[in-house]
Amino acid sequence: MKTVIVLLGPTGVGKTGASIILAKELQTEIISADSMQIYRHMDIGTAKPSEEQKTSVRHHMIDIADPSEAYSTGRYIAEVVPLIERLQREGKVPVVVGGTGLYIRAMTRGLFTGPSSDPELRRSLLAREGERKGSLYAYLQEIDPAAAVRLARNDIRRIIRAIEVCMKSGSTMSSSQQERTRPLPYDFIKIGLTRARSELYAMIDERVDAMLSQGLLDEVRLLLGMNPDRTPLQAIGYKELVRFLGLEIDLQEAVRLIKRNSRRYAKRQFTWVRQEADIHWIDVTGLRDSGSIAGKIRAALRDAAGQREQSA
Template sequence: MNKVVTICGPTCVGKTGVSILLAQQLGGEIISADSMQVYKDMDIGTAKPTIDQRSLIPHHMIDIAPPTEPYSTGRYVSEAALAIEDIIARGKRPIITGGTGLYIRAMSKGLFTAPSADWELRTNLMNAEAQTPGFLYNYLSGLDPKITEKLNPNDHRRVVRAIEVCLKCGTPMSRLQTEMTRPLPYEFIKICLMRQRDELYAMINERVDAMLAAGLTEEAQALFALELAHTPMQAIGYKELFAYFRKETGFDEAVSNIKQATRRYAKRQMSWFKNEPDIKCLDITGIFGENEILDKIIPHLPH
């Protein structure tokens, strides 16, 4: 079975540079596993590899959809599978790089084909929860007790999604996951880069400042004039600046909100990857050189 190396981890941890070095060493090409880098015209705020970096190694699954249209996990897996097949057919090594845990899980564990989002239904469900706290979790327990046991009652987003799937498919989500889940036919070697929280948070704050200096505000202003799809409209860095453009916040507050939202996102990413059973986590705290990070990774790769 062909092996696919995956370098994952929280935002800003240092995945991009070391993945390019790794691809050069292994004769590989990079497949982005980032749910925001799929969108065109969202370059600075999503920390896409630069044009110079992409000239060193071919990158796939970047700039493949306009921000005015939705892009699903199912579509990602289908298109990433084609990229993997193409890379292997040309005698190269696929290297998955990114921080979207759902994309990585869906490729390696499988993903059942779920119905598209029903935003009217979701709004009605959230309104019901606001009126009667606990409604969502209790309602889901009647529809699908098995999936309910796996969810946190306070994780309203996932509870609502499970209810949505149950109602639109007429079948418990837990049954669909069992019957319709198929992983891609490769052996995934997953390595997660981690840093101590204080160090990572400081790096995040510095990168947000660098993004703003590089023109993030202007990039967001151009997107603000478009009718964006729901997901890119909620993207960190853009969402907060959109509030500033609407005069709901001041600029300094918007910047502070970007930094806070990014830190919180990184914390969620770290929790996700730590809870995945087949990921090797490497602590690279205090290591900033890409070659030194690569030296930590190499011993954990298949020979």
């Protein structure tokens, strides 16, 4: 099987800069596995690569959907497969950078095949949540406690999907996770980046401050004028500023919540990644320079290749 490199790790750990250096050295291209970077006009808050970075290395699966569109994991996989096939025909090893656990899991372990979505049921559930905030999460805790533990209380889209699976199939999403399509037929080399939690959290706080300085608030104002789908507005950094613009909270509180929610998200990402098998872990604590991180990734790739040769 042909190789695909997957670079994993929580938000803010240092994946972007290191992946660009790595892709340049390998003379290849990067495939984003971030469920928010797919949306146009959401540049600052999703920490997309800069124009200079995208010019130096070609990136895919960024800016491919309007904020008004709903975008599924199934659609992501359908669009990623031809990209991987093209790159491999050209003799390139794709570098997938993420990000979003569902996208990576669908690639490496197969796509969850639950019941189809029910727009009427979803509207009803949204209305219920609108009448009493938190009611859907409480309901999910009753019918599928295992799914509730994995999901954030404010991740309404995935909470609704978990409830929908229960109501339409008669079984929980947790018990239905075995029902998956086949994983993509590639040799995935998964490299995971980690760093000391206190250092990661400090870097996340710094990044939030930088985003605000770069104009995140104006980006949110622009997004609100586009009648976006509910999903983009649930992204961290956007939903808190929407509350500020709606006069629910002041700016200081919005910034505090962005930082807190970003740290919590990083913790959930790390917890998820730790559950994945066959990951070669790299501790980048103390490293801020992308070149140094890329050097560690190169060493891990050599080790992974050596292990594969020994087991062949």
